[in-house]
Amino acid sequence: MSVTEMFSHIQGFLSADQEVREDIRKVVQGLEQTAREILTVLQSVHQPTGFKDIPNKCLKARELFSTVQIHIGELRTKFPVEQYYRFHEHWRFVLQRLAFLASFVVYLETESLVTREEVAKILGTEVNREKGFHLDVEDYLAGVLIMASELSRLAVNSVTAGDYGRPLRISNFINELDSGFRLLNLKNDPLRKRYDGLKYDVKKIEEVVYDLSIRGLAKEPEAGGDK
Template identity: 35%
Template sequence: MIDPALFEQLKSKIEEDASVRKELDQILDDLNQHVSFTQGVLSRIHSTPRSKYAPLLGQVEGGIKNEIETIGRLSAFASQYPYYKYNHKWQRMVQDAISTVILCAWLGGLSSESTPGEVGRLLTLEDIGALFGVPVDLKDRDAFHITIEEYLLGLINVIDDLSRLAVNSVTLGDTAMAVQISAFIKDLHAGFQVLNLKNDILRKRVDSIKYAVKKVEDVVYDLSLRNLIPAPEAQ
């Protein structure tokens, strides 16, 4: 009925698949550790006044350096296998890594000679790819890359985080920050409206942006009511 060779062949293929997954899990464990640390450091922006960002961002950049190194390892290993066979394993983690990088750069970190660090810089998908040293939105060959969905989902995480920062920056007396965040989030919200979304995770997350917009608008409303908005940025 069944050729014994067939059994052996399938068995070894399944075993190979299992060992690939195991290896991936190990790399992803490392990545998880670095991403969690970086996220943890970043969470301190909510209690740090803008004048003290520099040392904090320096620490974040240290975490990002580890992320870059681990994603490099992931890329090298995963590129040996069909990308979409395993990409569900790292999607979440890569998204989170992207979030840390976007947020760090937006706060003025990750600067270079050509791009001075200033608050409000948005890294594009291409910037992210360049930073991590991996291709983005690959279509012509099968290798590790960062997908559009990962970038957009990572960006939405940053929006959530910034809406929180708007509240906390006001507490710290930095009302200009709240106003800047409001403008940024509104622009991104409008940007996301341009997308034609299907009924999937991306759509669900995009739908949540409006709550961040509302949260920040409420903050700005409170400020304007009390004439607390600094003059140049007013409305």
């Protein structure tokens, strides 16, 4: 093979690779658009009137996740199973964002931490890397940390809405979350930096709870369900 033939062969490979990346980008754009729509729905829970309509907001978000499943189903056909991490950077950010949105929906519904398996189910993907497109554990953890920041904001806005019990519950949840992350030996730099921000979320929520406490508003729900 001559040098010219060799480089012609390489150009063919590069062109084919570029076509795959372009196909992936088009699907990811659809995912990003749907993620923005879900975020728009969930952002309304921060409004005073939104606290009364949380179940309906979660239901609407769940409906939009069906579109996410369609996009991910299409995305997984765009590259060979064994090349997931070769193209991972194309969808890493939006997948983390979607993991956050799924985690936030489940928290609003149950006030508990969603599992990685449940997030994968909501998104319509897998947790097993051998199956190709899957929810990487670090992407799941990044989504959970984004949720922690959203909950710190929710704690502040719930006071404005007159819901004084919610910040206490959020505080307990975030402290448990912080304790869980302390068990991990995080070596991924972006994930480690995001985890470092969790202490600020903890501090922000503790300040909210402290302000409620000194005003005599921080009270646990009483035995009949009343606050």
